[in-house]
Amino acid sequence: MKTNYWLLTTALIFVVVLPNKAGEWIRINQLGYLPQSVKVAVFMSEERTDVSDYSLVDAFTGDTAATFTMPRPTGQLGGMKSTYRLDFSDFTKQGVYYLKADKAVSPRFRIDTWVYDGAADFLLNYMRQQRCGYNPFLKDSCHVHDGYIVDHPTKTGRHIDVRGGWHDATDYLQYTTTSANAIYQMMFAYRENPGSFGDAYDAAGLPDANGIPDIVDEIRWGLDWLNRMNPAPGELYNQIADDRDHAGMRLPNEDLVDYGYGAGNGRPVYFCSGHPQVRGQFMNATTGVASTAGKFASCFALGAKVLKDFYPELAAGIGGKADAAYQEGIKKPGVCQTASVKSPYIYEEDNWVDDMELAAMELYGSTGDRRYLDQAVEYGRREPVTPWMGADSARHYQWYPFMNMGHYLLAKAGDPSLGREFIRNMRTGIVRTYEKAEESPFLHGIPYIWCSNNLTTAMLTQCRLYRELTGDDTYVEMEASLCDWLFGCNPWGTSMVVELPLSGDYPSQPHSSLLNAGVGNTTGGLVDGPVYRSIFESLRGVNMTGIPGTPGQDYERFQPDRMVYHDAIHDYSTNEPTMDGTACLIYYLSAMQKDGVKQAGMLSDGNMSVPVTGMAN
Numbered sequence: 001m002k003t004n005y006w007l008l009t010t011a012l013i014f015v016v017v018l019p020n021k022a023g024e025w026i027r028i029n030q031l032g033y034l035p036q037s038v039k040v041a042v043f044m045s046e047e048r049t050d051v052s053d054y055s056l057v058d059a060f061t062g063d064t065a066a067t068f069t070m071p072r073p074t075g076q077l078g079g080m081k082s083t084y085r086l087d088f089s090d091f092t093k094q095g096v097y098y099l100k101a102d103k104a105v106s107p108r109f110r111i112d113t114w115v116y117d118g119a120a121d122f123l124l125n126y127m128r129q130q131r132c133g134y135n136p137f138l139k140d141s142c143h144v145h146d147g148y149i150v151d152h153p154t155k156t157g158r159h160i161d162v163r164g165g166w167h168d169a170t171d172y173l174q175y176t177t178t179s180a181n182a183i184y185q186m187m188f189a190y191r192e193n194p195g196s197f198g199d200a201y202d203a204a205g206l207p208d209a210n211g212i213p214d215i216v217d218e219i220r221w222g223l224d225w226l227n228r229m230n231p232a233p234g235e236l237y238n239q240i241a242d243d244r245d246h247a248g249m250r251l252p253n254e255d256l257v258d259y260g261y262g263a264g265n266g267r268p269v270y271f272c273s274g275h276p277q278v279r280g281q282f283m284n285a286t287t288g289v290a291s292t293a294g295k296f297a298s299c300f301a302l303g304a305k306v307l308k309d310f311y312p313e314l315a316a317g318i319g320g321k322a323d324a325a326y327q328e329g330i331k332k333p334g335v336c337q338t339a340s341v342k343s344p345y346i347y348e349e350d351n352w353v354d355d356m357e358l359a360a361m362e363l364y365g366s367t368g369d370r371r372y373l374d375q376a377v378e379y380g381r382r383e384p385v386t387p388w389m390g391a392d393s394a395r396h397y398q399w400y401p402f403m404n405m406g407h408y409l410l411a412k413a414g415d416p417s418l419g420r421e422f423i424r425n426m427r428t429g430i431v432r433t434y435e436k437a438e439e440s441p442f443l444h445g446i447p448y449i450w451c452s453n454n455l456t457t458a459m460l461t462q463c464r465l466y467r468e469l470t471g472d473d474t475y476v477e478m479e480a481s482l483c484d485w486l487f488g489c490n491p492w493g494t495s496m497v498v499e500l501p502l503s504g505d506y507p508s509q510p511h512s513s514l515l516n517a518g519v520g521n522t523t524g525g526l527v528d529g530p531v532y533r534s535i536f537e538s539l540r541g542v543n544m545t546g547i548p549g550t551p552g553q554d555y556e557r558f559q560p561d562r563m564v565y566h567d568a569i570h571d572y573s574t575n576e577p578t579m580d581g582t583a584c585l586i587y588y589l590s591a592m593q594k595d596g597v598k599q600a601g602m603l604s605d606g607n608m609s610v611p612v613t614g615m616a617n
Helices: 119-127 176-192 213-226 290-307 312-319 324-332 353-367 370-382 405-411 416-437 454-472 475-487 513-518 533-540 579-599
Strands: 024-027 040-046 056-057 064-068 084-089 095-101 109-111 133-135 139-144 149-152 237-240 268-270 603-604 608-611
Touching: 024 133, 040 475, 056 579, 119 176, 119 579, 133 213, 149 513, 176 213, 176 237, 176 290, 176 353, 176 579, 213 290, 213 312, 213 416, 290 312, 324 353, 353 370, 370 405, 370 416, 405 416, 405 454, 416 454, 416 475, 454 475, 454 579, 475 579
Parallel strands: 149 268
Antiparallel strands: 024 040, 040 084, 056 064, 056 095, 095 109, 133 139, 237 268, 603 608
């Protein structure tokens, strides 16, 4: 837990925590609020409390800026016997404020058009920190000998150059599953909101503008690795290393785990064989290749367009591979799960038609060939709604990616009938989630499985895209609540992104080898988020030990009955940042920055906003 720290130097926002009466709290979005946006805080009290009105107070003058008389009671949550939703959406005057309800006083927050400026770029700090090969944060290289092929019918044991990419989380495993999704989400963010990204780093990830948006450099880093993981037609690789990696916290450039090739001398690279692979005393449930092949194909097809003006040689190379990867998915339908050796934990992906649908749509966008569109429709109809939406639980990464971007592309493909059909599919997933969200004071209807924040981000994206497609704002309050949840309007009052905002309450001891070694924090990383108490209590090796001198039970008072979140370095289930979750949040933050620019009547150019008035044509 982090409170009352110095201001974030990028001036994203400042929050000063004011004293609260013991037993009552008001949770807010610590980043702040756009003037023309939904703005709802949550009051909670350990005692039964009748709240009939609440006030918005100017933080500088102490004057009451507005009074509201219709708080919405939302019942009990864990030890909180009274909760209310405090809506102040109609207030649009820019400034710094705090809310008062009963005796509770919220942290200060800003209402302004620039509160999201730079937020999307800020998350790229963590992506650069996760780089494998040359790591710009450590200014050193790691895993330069990767790797040795496993499970290929003729090449097992041979060396293959698969350097690069990103470490998945605090461990140093690398998966096509998560990396490809991260690449795609960053490309989508840049395609939709290019003006939200600046240039302060070079291609190596070091501070030095190179004339290329930093997000494009990060996309290029990922696509270069993905290209290596597909060295020839029909030769797709799904994973580097396995859970033998989990040999204690150590810096990546000091990783000496021995996979049988010599200490630190290369790691296994798992071929997409299409059949079950090792999982300790078990086997994974791999049935085909399509879930991975589809991810390769969609990234290559879109990546060829995104990189064309910046890295034309790489763009041409991957563009030529997109259809071949897609055809592998057609030949070998089914899921390609990850593999483990010692433990039962893997990414248990159970769906694959969503990956092939997205691949077909990106190929259709690149070629105009109607055959791809027809195939995308066929795949899309086989899974109209991503199954976790509205469910109480799911296995780890069972339905992945957590939202189906192919449905969005089909909905806007230009065919009115298809548009209605796939908008309906998107709406159905939102409605199912909303029906569960209505039970929560925080309007949060996400199942609290491992990486629940990633599911939150996925639903946040789906809500935004649905609203843009249709103009329907029925679910805009839930959309705002999902964003607010990630930045402090949750039972614990903490941002789920490390150091964003730096002046607020955020994970100060995430599960991180960097923090453990005393060399830095996981700046910009989105942590896993809360899990069901039953999940937390069943996991191996997880504990509440904090960093020396710092406890890991800061939030014990606020834990709801069914779920827990801990700011403790050894709680890998709720407080470990993930590369893919972080990448997937970049789109929404870039969209909110664009909204702020629009509300201000400005034009945005690489995070430098310029007033429209007085500009030459």
